[in-house]
Amino acid sequence: MKTFPAIFTGIFATFALGWAGAVMIPQFQLGGLQPQVDEEMGDIYPINVGGVTDQGRRVYASEGCFYCHSQQVRGKFDGSDIERGWGGRRTVARDYIYDDPIFLGSMRKGPDLANAGARTTKPESFYRELYDPRGAVPGSTMPSYRYLFTKRKISGQRSVDALDLAGPDAPEPGYEIVPTGEAKALVGYLLSLDRNHALKEVPQEAKKK
Amino acid sequence: MSVTVTPTKPVLPQPGSAPISVAELDQVDRALIDASASGPVLFFYTTAITWLLAATVFGFISSMKMHSPEFLGGWSFLTYGRIWPAYIDTLTYGWACPAGMGTLIWLMVRLCRVSLRKPALLVFGGIFWNIGVTVGVVNILLGVNSGHALLEFPSSASAILFIAYSLIAIWGVAVFENRRPGPVYVSLWYLVGALFWFPWLYGAANLMLTVLHVRGVMQSIVVAWFGANFIGLWMGAIGLASVYYFIPKVTGRPVASYYLASIGFWSFALFYPWLGGAHLAGSPVPVWMPTMGIAASIMSVVTLATVFVNFAMTMRGSYNMIYHSPTIRFTFYGAVAFIVTGLVNMIGSFRSVDRLTHFTEFGAGELHLGVYAFFSMAMFGAIYYIAPRLVGCEWLSATMIRLHFWASAYGIGLLICMMLFGGLAHGSAMDNTGQPFESVIEMGQPYMRGQTVAWIVLIIGHAFFTINFLLMILRFGKPAGQPTLFAPMEGEPH
DSSP: OOSHHHHHHHHHHHHHHHHIIIIIHHHHHHTTOOOEEETTTTEEESOOOOTHHHHHHHHHHHTTGGGTOOOOOOOTTTOSTTTTTSOSSOOOGGGGTTOSSOOOOSOOSSOOOTTHHHHOOOHHHHHHHHHOHHHHSTTOOOOOOGGGEEEEEOOSSOOTTOOOOOGGGSOOTTEEEEEOHHHHHHHHHHHTOOOOSOBTTBOOOOOOO | OOOOOOOOOOOOOOTTSOOOOHHHHHHHHHHHHHHHHHHHHHHHHHHHHHHHHHHHHHHHHHHHHHHOTTTTTTOGGGSHHHHHHHHHHIIIIIIIHHHHHHHHHHHHHHHHTOOOOOHHHHHHHHHHHHHHHHHHHHHHHHTOOOSSTTOOSOHHHHHHHHHHHHHHHHHHHHHHHTOOSSOOOHHHHHHHHHHHHHHHHHHHHHIIIIISOOOTHHHHHHHHHHHHIIIIIIIHHHHHHHHHHHHHHHHTOOOSOHHHHHHHHHHHHHHGGGGGGGGGTTSSSOTHHHHHHHHHHHHTHHHHHHHHHHHHHHHTTOTTHHHHOHHHHHHHHHHHHHHHHHHHHHHHHSHHHHHHHTTSTHHHHHHHIIIIIIIIHHHHHHHHHHHHHHHTBOOSOHHHHHHHHHHHHHHHHHHHHHHHHHHHHHHHHHHOTTSOHHHHHHHHHHHHHHHHHHHHHHHHHHHHHHHHHHHHHTTOSOBTTSOOOSSOOSSSOO
């Protein structure tokens, strides 16, 4: 251990071993994962939706949603996620092949969102919670994302996206609160989150009654 | 930010006086080496402490928001999802990395016994690094986030950081090559490892995520690998190098066993790169990956045991130094925290524990154990020793050092306890499906308030540290030569 080549070789070899084992072998194992194609039914899962979903995913990243919300359902052995109603089955690597970036998450200060779009299907519910989290869920510690909404004068017809607000939150008459493009993209992304599709590598785990 | 520095002038013997002794020559030698390193090292330290203050503010704000979400709620750039990553990245890239690099540079020139040449290379590296961190943190606050934990910075900032680090690594290899002949001290192994590992780690992680663009869960695997190595291996190496240097240096006793130190180093290099896998337990990845991580975290007990035995044996009979020397007090806290970090990581990696703690504050507790309780405390200890020797002026106030120590020790201890136990409580409640999710969150609120209390204590500690550092840099301290101690001691100082 007294000479530079000896130390350096050891330093190189140990780190190379860890890198090969912890990063490169997984890449060979998982890097080429393809969607599941059921030719009889003409059914492909997952689908790369793109468009507004991609924009929404960027908003999800920039607002840091993933620091408090996970997007993964663990199997019964690893947690109570399925019993909590966060998904019908555990999620597997194939569920995420088009998620870029992926938000498995490491924190649940809020509920898991792996199947958020399957649980909540109305955009209004998401808008309401983003605008006034404690109005929607008492005791919620989620920040309010009012800066993703704008107040504007109603010209002619009231916008279909306008929030139905009552009490101190309600805008003055003649005005309405509408989501910005970012909020619309974010909610579009949340609505797209549904990972309940059957996959051959994971049996549907029966929900405990 | 520029720091004007007048390094200590070595006392050169007058012609015709008595021949100088080896010890005196050594002293002159060390003073010359210190003088050559003072510019870059103090530059790194000053910027690091500036970022530490920013991290303190960000950390306090984000802890407030956990229990009072309307606190400063109106501003988009202060929303929790931006201020939290800004805090973590400021703490790691802004404070920890430059503090570690400053210490690395000084230890390299001292241990290789060469004067620092080409300081401009290092100062450029330091300037680039700080530009990179600034660009990255401002982008996060403005809402540009890559979505990968600890790698949030946009690729422009990552590229700047990579170039900056490369300048430092090139310099480091040159110094090592030009070292004076003699045995290579154990700290140098860790430093050479740190110099070499980081560019590979940071370069490979960023290349895979942005250029090669790996898909799906591969991104999580790369991020887990990076995060564990960034804190465990890179900060671990510099922190241990510092502990291995200062405990023998200040106690005046050689490292108890070189044989143990060697086993400690190679087990560290072999097992720590695998630890990231443990964070993937229960994730949608092949089961062998978390299993390898758990196995590595159990094997890392070898490293912990050798480090523990070696430091305990070296300190034996010198524990009273903790009472006298600020450097030893901080360094010893760091060394103990290194072992606690390893044990908590190991316990947390067990699947029965991870099942509860996986999606809780527990992970943040592990991060703060590694980055603050171990690494930052070791760096504080190093700064208390190194900085006065470079400025040529001692710390003004032992009381301020004492307050800094107690505030940091208790503040981070409280913060980590709140995170670890809060995480366990949160996880157990979440595992109990009879408890509605709203009540799980409500149950965690006292722990969040406890974190804010911890932050207030940390703010006090960092304020005293900064004031004391500024006064010393501005040469308001005591004259050089008499180290500022907590209590006067007999015999050899420091």
